[in-house]
Amino acid sequence: MRWDEVDSQVCSIARTVAIFGDKWTLLIIRDAFRRVRRFSAFHQSLGIPKHRLSDRLNKLVDAGVLKKVLYDEKRLRYEYRLTPKGLDLFPVLMTFVQWGDRWATDEDGSPVVFRHSSCGEISQPKYVCDQCDEVVDARNFKPEVGAGIAKKIVRGEMKTDDTGRLNEVIY
Numbered sequence: 001m002r003w004d005e006v007d008s009q010v011c012s013i014a015r016t017v018a019i020f021g022d023k024w025t026l027l028i029i030r031d032a033f034r035r036v037r038r039f040s041a042f043h044q045s046l047g048i049p050k051h052r053l054s055d056r057l058n059k060l061v062d063a064g065v066l067k068k069v070l071y072d073e074k075r076l077r078y079e080y081r082l083t084p085k086g087l088d089l090f091p092v093l094m095t096f097v098q099w100g101d102r103w104a105t106d107e108d109g110s111p112v113v114f115r116h117s118s119c120g121e122i123s124q125p126k127y128v129c130d131q132c133d134e135v136v137d138a139r140n141f142k143p144e145v146g147a148g149i150a151k152k153i154v155r156g157e158m159k160t161d162d163t164g165r166l167n168e169v170i171y
Contacts, residue, residue, distance in 0.1 A: 019063050024048050024056050026096070029082075029089055032066060037079035065089070094125050 009015065020026055024046065031045050043053055057080055060066040065086040068078040082089075094114075101110040116123040129136050145153075152158040 019059070019065070022056070024052060025060065026093070028053075028056055028060065029065070029086065030093060032080065032082050032086065033090065033093060037081060038071075038077070039080075042080070060086075091125065091127070095127070098124060 027046055028042060031042055036042055036045055039053065039057070042057070043050060046053070057066065061068055061080070064083055066080045067083050069081055071077055071079050097112070105111070113122045115121065127136055128134060149158060153160060
């Protein structure tokens with residue numbers, strides 16, 4: 001499969017990677033959460049080539065993750081701000097932080113900690129079941145066919161084998 005076809009897979013991970021699957025995009029999102037908003041500030045923070053930054057920002061705007069907000073009418077200058085869709089990436093970034101703190105730090109430890117505004121404590125967000133509030137991880141969570149695949153099977157757009165399993169890997 002070609003890279004430009006990844007978003008056509010019936011897989012939420014593949015479709016998400018089609019938007020965020022390069023070395024710059026998540027860093028742009030990280031900076032947006034740090035309230036970096038202007039092109040020049042993103043460029044200074046990341047050291048990314050201008051044409052690549054412009055491409056990634058436009059892609060994020062097209063995907064509805066960022067929105068352009070005019071801040072200088074005379075020179076037609078815009079800021080980039082997270083949309084509600086972009087703000088929903090916060091748990092994703094925090095998961096990257098926690099993984100990086102555990103597996104990719106040096107002997108000095110975590111480069112950044114996060115203080116929860118409500119209670120004032122340094123906090124590590126956790127991933128819990130929305131039904132029972134039990135902490136979830138790969139050992140106690142399993143994927144099952146959802147409506148996005150079941151409807152395609154009914155319409156004949158996807159096939160199963162003799163055991164009822166899908167002929168392609170999903171997650």
